[in-house]
Amino acid sequence: MDNIKTPKEVWGLALGVLVKKLPSHALNTWFAPIVAVSINKGRFTLSVPSQFFLEWIESHYSEQLLASVRIALSDERATFKLLVFKEKKKEKVENVSVLPRLIKVPKNNKVNKNYIFKNFIEGSNNEFAKNAAQAVSRSPGEPKFNPLIIYGGVGLGKTHLLHAIGNTILEKNPESNVILVTSEQFTLDFVNSLRKNNTIEFTKTYRKADVLLIDDIQFFRGKEQTQEQFFHTFNELYQSGRQIVMTSDRFPSEMKGLQDRLISRFQSGLSVDVQPPDFEIRVAILLEKSEQNGLNLKYDAIEFIARHVKNNIRDLEGAIIRILAKSSLMNKEIDFNLIRDVVQERVGNSHISELTIEDVVKKVSSLTQVKEKDIIGKSRKMEIAEARQLSMYLCRNIIGTSLSNIGFYFGGRDHSTVIHAVKSIDKKQEGDSRLRNQVKLIKQEFEFLT
Numbered sequence: 001m002d003n004i005k006t007p008k009e010v011w012g013l014a015l016g017v018l019v020k021k022l023p024s025h026a027l028n029t030w031f032a033p034i035v036a037v038s039i040n041k042g043r044f045t046l047s048v049p050s051q052f053f054l055e056w057i058e059s060h061y062s063e064q065l066l067a068s069v070r071i072a073l074s075d076e077r078a079t080f081k082l083l084v085f086k087e088k089k090k091e092k093v094e095n096v097s098v099l100p101r102l103i104k105v106p107k108n109n110k111v112n113k114n115y116i117f118k119n120f121i122e123g124s125n126n127e128f129a130k131n132a133a134q135a136v137s138r139s140p141g142e143p144k145f146n147p148l149i150i151y152g153g154v155g156l157g158k159t160h161l162l163h164a165i166g167n168t169i170l171e172k173n174p175e176s177n178v179i180l181v182t183s184e185q186f187t188l189d190f191v192n193s194l195r196k197n198n199t200i201e202f203t204k205t206y207r208k209a210d211v212l213l214i215d216d217i218q219f220f221r222g223k224e225q226t227q228e229q230f231f232h233t234f235n236e237l238y239q240s241g242r243q244i245v246m247t248s249d250r251f252p253s254e255m256k257g258l259q260d261r262l263i264s265r266f267q268s269g270l271s272v273d274v275q276p277p278d279f280e281i282r283v284a285i286l287l288e289k290s291e292q293n294g295l296n297l298k299y300d301a302i303e304f305i306a307r308h309v310k311n312n313i314r315d316l317e318g319a320i321i322r323i324l325a326k327s328s329l330m331n332k333e334i335d336f337n338l339i340r341d342v343v344q345e346r347v348g349n350s351h352i353s354e355l356t357i358e359d360v361v362k363k364v365s366s367l368t369q370v371k372e373k374d375i376i377g378k379s380r381k382m383e384i385a386e387a388r389q390l391s392m393y394l395c396r397n398i399i400g401t402s403l404s405n406i407g408f409y410f411g412g413r414d415h416s417t418v419i420h421a422v423k424s425i426d427k428k429q430e431g432d433s434r435l436r437n438q439v440k441l442i443k444q445e446f447e448f449l450t
């Protein structure tokens with residue numbers, strides 16, 4: 001390959017191609033902020049300012065971007081990769097450019113100032129982990145809590161807690177040598193030190209830590225040499241009473257691919273888990289995050305999001321950010337439709353195993369021949385209004401959806417409308433055997449699902 005163009009030059013060429021294909025507002029909004037990072041074996045790495053950008057470009061422009069990259073590199077099989085430039089992902093961007101530099105473990109500066117205990121919302125799902133993290137921050141090195149391992153699924157606040165520990169210790173003692181790295185960064189530093197014949201420097205840097213905070217140790221899996229290094233670093237720090245905190249995607253003894261001696265060291269301290277948030281905690285988190293983002297959502301909307309977006313906190317946060325972005329970038333009012341779209345994007349079809357309002361509306365639509373769109377719409381035509389009332393009634397009776405949520409779903413009506421609907425269907429059934437049978441039929445069909 002005689003391609004000696006810099007990433008920036010290649011990106012210039014790619015933009016030249018895109019200019020011909022995309023409208024200028026798209027180019028200005030989505031492509032102007034992109035920075036070319038590196039080219040490696042036909043893979044062009046680009047950085048974007050936020051996760052939202054990344055997702056937006058991937059879902060809307062990935063074909064055009066790929067085509068332009070291939071033309072710019074004169075390589076039909078070239079690919080691209082987008083990285084988020086800011087915050088957590090920054091390390092990854094740096095990784096690419098750090099290679100030729102001398103290894104240097106940055107002191108302190110990897111601790112994200114936004115991740116503090118104060119804005120960590122506590123619930124039964126995470127209080128044990130939060131309390132342990134706070135205890136460690138108060139008295140680092142205490143044998144009971146050394147090492148501390150915070151484990152659990154993605155997006156549940158492990159990284160947040162790890163940084164909160166770092167922030168608290170640094171706040172109390174700014175001189176303290178807090179090293180916070182991902183296991184990937186640790187590995188990379190080690191590999192670089194090998195290449196530079198500089199392992200002594202590497203060893204020294206890490207062993208000078210007063211507090212060592214390592215994120216996502218599951219990535220040590222299968223990396224024997226790195227584990228070896230880590231084992232020695234760990235022992236040295238541990239023996240001199242320095243605090244070590246690690247996060248992981250699972251309980252230490254379930255970590256396959258990690259040396260037994262490491263696992264047994266880990267077990268000498270404390271392992272605490274973070275669990276997915278329950279409904280009330282999801283609501284609390286949504287309220288907090290919308291306030292932080294200056295987004296004023298009605299409680300109904302919050303409840304609606306919390307009922308559907310269930311897996312983790314990152315998704316909840318993502319939903320808020322997406323609602324904001326969608327409304328401001330597309331100049332749309334934040335109404336129920338927008339929120340429903342965002343929630344649908346987030347949860348996809350993953351929730352359909354459980355009975356939802358949508359299922360009820362579908363069923364009623366097929367039975368009454370009134371279109372789903374009309375059922376959740378505004379029309380007051382008699383048969384449509386009746387199908388709507390019937391749907392509301394069934395949501396209340398079969399799935400127990402809250403009044404405000406039903407109202408919200410059916411075009412933003414208030415809860416008194418829903419109460420009225422439920423009452424009137426109750427009443428109508430008394431004298432209307434056709435309706436009575438419809439209700440019975442649907443209830444029977446759904447019964448085994450609930």
Ligand code: ADP
Pocket residue numbers: 115119120121122126152153154155156157158159160161285313314317
């Ligand atoms: P993990 O490391 O477990 O994958 P993160 O710590 O990165 O998860 O959390 C994902 C996002 O959710 C972060 O922006 C974090 O600030 C936020 N978050 C997680 N748990 C909480 C919580 N209990 N209160 C407030 N924000 C939280």
Ligand code: MG
Pocket residue numbers: 158159160215216
């Ligand atoms: Mg994390």
